Amino acid sequence: MNLETFQNRVFPVKNKLFRFAFRLLGSSEEANDVVQEVFIKVWNGREQLEEIQNMEAWCMRITKNLSLDRLRQQQRRPTDSIEKGMHVQNETKSPHDTIEMTESMKRIGELMARLPERQRQVMHLRDIEGYSYNEIVEILEIDMSQVKVNLFRARNAVREKLQKINAYGL
Amino acid sequence: MDSDNIEQLLEKYWNCETSLEEEQQLHNFFRGGSIPESMKDTAELFRFFETEKNKSLKENFEPAVTKQLRQRQGGKIISMVSFANIARIAAGILVVVVATYFIRQEVRKAYPQEAQDTYTDPQMAFEETKKALLMISNSFGKAKKEAGKMKMFNDAEKKIQTKQSAEKARI
Incomplete structure (x- = not known):
């Protein structure tokens, strides 16, 4: 595979990889490094790329593994630095909208960051990236029932907390 | 889509029973104003x-990664470990070569080379060699002459010794 084909096939998923790494690591700098690492890894193994059926899911899986490796190395919780990443580029909203929404967005971001790791991963892949359950199974290397249980728990945990915050300001 | 439908869809959503299409309908509804x-x-x-879905990498990401990938295009990359090993061996060889050079210089200074051949004309060289050999020969001749004198002394000493021993025997 030459560089041009690689750019056309692999580069379009870069932002999805970045967002997933960011969700796991809570730092845009580190997420950026992970995506670079993923691309280099995929490029080095480009000979086997033809055999891979779902390249995007495969790249997402590498992103997950590299991000978790980093977390293990650092032995820290990603929630500590979640606010640092809030300055990441936003393509569609105007500065005015961004300021208005920042508070509630930040609050939900924090709620999501406090979810257990697996629930956070499943919720991100389904609700933000719109992956099918089968794709999530492939990316996270877990079975379908685990995907559904984790998604159910994640959605309902966020819903409950959000209702409490809005009702009682908790 | 009316609120009742949305309520139903939301109920399914919280129970994780919605399809991707139904979830898209919810996204579209909440994107609206009312x-x-x-x-x-x-x-x-x-x-x-929605906001999270729009987060993206910085613009300079793609050119930077392309540059890195281009550098790796040649095929196998020499890992840093093997590069370090090669560098170590090269440094070792360099040290040996430099040390040999300096030691040789020192040895040359300590033992200067003997007089070099100064003659280019063979005839002249022959004459010079002949002269040198003659000089040695003359010296040998002189030495022989002197050695002859030594022999005379020796002979005289022997004669005296025999004479003395003969007298001792008579006594």
Whole structure:
């Protein structure tokens, strides 16, 4: 595979990889490094790329593994630095909208960051990236029932907390 | 889509029973303006999902990575470990070569080379050699002459010794 084909096939998923790494690591700098690492890894193994059926899911899986490796190395919780990443580029909203929404967005971001790791991963892949359950199974290397249980728990945990915050300001 | 339908879809959504298409309908609904007050919390959550979906890498990411990939295009990359090993061996060889050079210089200074051949003309060289050999020969001749004198002394000493021993025997 030459560089041009690689750019056309692999580069379009870069932002999805970045967002997933960011969700796991809570730092845009580190997420950026992970995506670079993923691309280099995929490029080095480009000979086997033809055999891979779902390249995007495969790249997402590498992103997950590299991000978790980093977390293990650092032995820290990603929630500590979640606010640092809030300055990441936003393509569609105007500065005015961004300021208005920042508070509630930040609050939900924090709620999501406090979810257990697996629930956070499943919720991100389904609700933000719109992956099918089968794709999530492939990316996270877990079975379908685990995907559904984790998604159910994640959605309902966020819903409950959000209702409490809005009702009682908790 | 009316609020009742949305309520039903949301119920399915919280139970994880919605399809991707149905979830897309919810996203579209909450993207719109007229959201009932009862759905404010949920609308906030869906807005969060939308916002998150728009986060992207910095613009300079792609050129930077392309540059890195181009450098690796040649095939196998020499890992830093093997590069370090090669560098170590090269440094060792360099040290040996430099040390040999300096030691040789020192040795040359300590033992200067003997007089070099100064003659280019063979005839002249022959004459010079002949002269040198003659000089040695003359010296040998002189030495022989002197050695002859030594022999005379020796002979005289022997004669005296025999004479003395003969006299001792007579006594």
